[in-house]
Amino acid sequence: MTSHRPYLLRALYEWIADNGMTPHLLVDATRADVQVPKGAVKEGRVVLNIADRAVSGLEMSNELIRFSARFGGVSQTVSVPVGAVLAIYARETGQGMALPDEVQGEDAQDVSDGGTESTRPTLSAVPSASGDEGDLSSGDDGDDDPGDGSDRPRRGPHLRVVK
Structure with missing residues (x-):
């Protein structure tokens, strides 16, 4: 780009x-x-x-x-x-x-690693907490409780994959 x-x-x-x-x-x-x-x-x-x-x-x-x-x-x-x-x-x-x-040019190298690795970030998939990788929501019932007994705060509205 x-x-x-x-x-x-x-x-x-x-x-x-x-x-x-x-x-x-x-x-x-x-x-x-x-x-x-x-x-x-x-x-x-x-x-x-x-x-x-x-x-x-x-x-x-x-x-x-x-x-x-x-x-x-x-x-x-x-x-x-x-x-x-x-x-x-x-x-x-x-x-x-x-x-x-x-970054100067697309072939920029990370000098601290001997110039062998690219400085560009890489993206990778992160598995969902519920284990269902096809659904981006944390549940279908509208309840935002993580359900694992942790003290994490409740989340607001979220996106869900619609097929």
Whole structure:
């Protein structure tokens, strides 16, 4: 599957702009292919105002965010790979999202295990408590008591497989 990062960035940008606030990106300026004015970088990071009134020609593709903006009165082109964006937020409220690090490529290896195991989680079936694996509910009588004498709290409504 493709990365979800560019979709989240575009959606949050639109949400922030639709609410009349100023969208800002926090960017890791040490990443490869990040093109930002060196004077704007502090401690390897840069905050970019990407509001319509602050930039021109804003493009947010699945791979790259590109626009022109004025820095110190001089118009400059900014180019940021989507993977270098650490967060997007509204300047006025701080509301937004910090984006998690992405696994680089599909062949990522777990270094702690000698690089032999994949870091991707695996899914497996979990047997039901009643032993009936075809029914996802804990009983057909509507009683949510686990029936094993344990002190587990009663569960609310639940899903059942309908055939």
